[in-house]
Amino acid sequence: QSVLTQPPSVSGAPGQRVTMSCTGSSSNIGAGYDVHWYQQLPGTAPKLLIYGYFYRPSGVPDRFSGSKSGTSASLAITGLQAEDEADYYCQSYDSSLSGSVVFGGGTKLTVL
């Protein structure tokens, strides 16, 4: 299982708002390491969506936003569109053992 925990799937209708969570622990999110989010459209490479919990790279619509609460982070998507259907991964750094980049298992977003 992954070090960061994400729900396997979420869904929503076009125009709706969806959120997905990313739960960590005291050795990663709780230790102060940032959370970043990636979008992977079917058959393509991942793309950076949110970095440092809240910040959007140039070109990412403001429909996508990130937040933090304790040892968890969340990604929200408003005004859901068909092209948002993808896998979403959260990622952080973990200081346990030898230290490593860690990912969540991914959340599949289905646009109904």
Add this chain to the structure above:
Amino acid sequence: QVQLVESGGGVVQPGGSLKLSCVASGFTFSSYGMHWVRQAPGKGLEWVAFIHYGGSDEHYADSVKGRFTISRDNSRNTLYLQMNSLRAEDTAVYYCAKDPGDRAYWYFDVWGRGTLVTVSS
């Protein structure tokens, strides 16, 4: 535009070796740390290795430590991954990814399209 292009994937027998390459363009390659990230078929993402901008510092996932070696040639704008003692569980698409910093910010702001490595007899 900023681009990363991987090559070198293919089919290799268990216990064999393979060397992946990643050519960078559109940015000052020698100023940034670089990573390899992999994704097994139908599975999630797994970080593999990182190298400092100058090549003097390397970090590896426990799953590949002692078998894989990351390196770079800044004169050729190229990142490498030497993979030895390959196992079936190393089968994956291998992505080259850029770190936003010179040392390590530990996330990935640019990704290549990936190259598929299949370990099978």
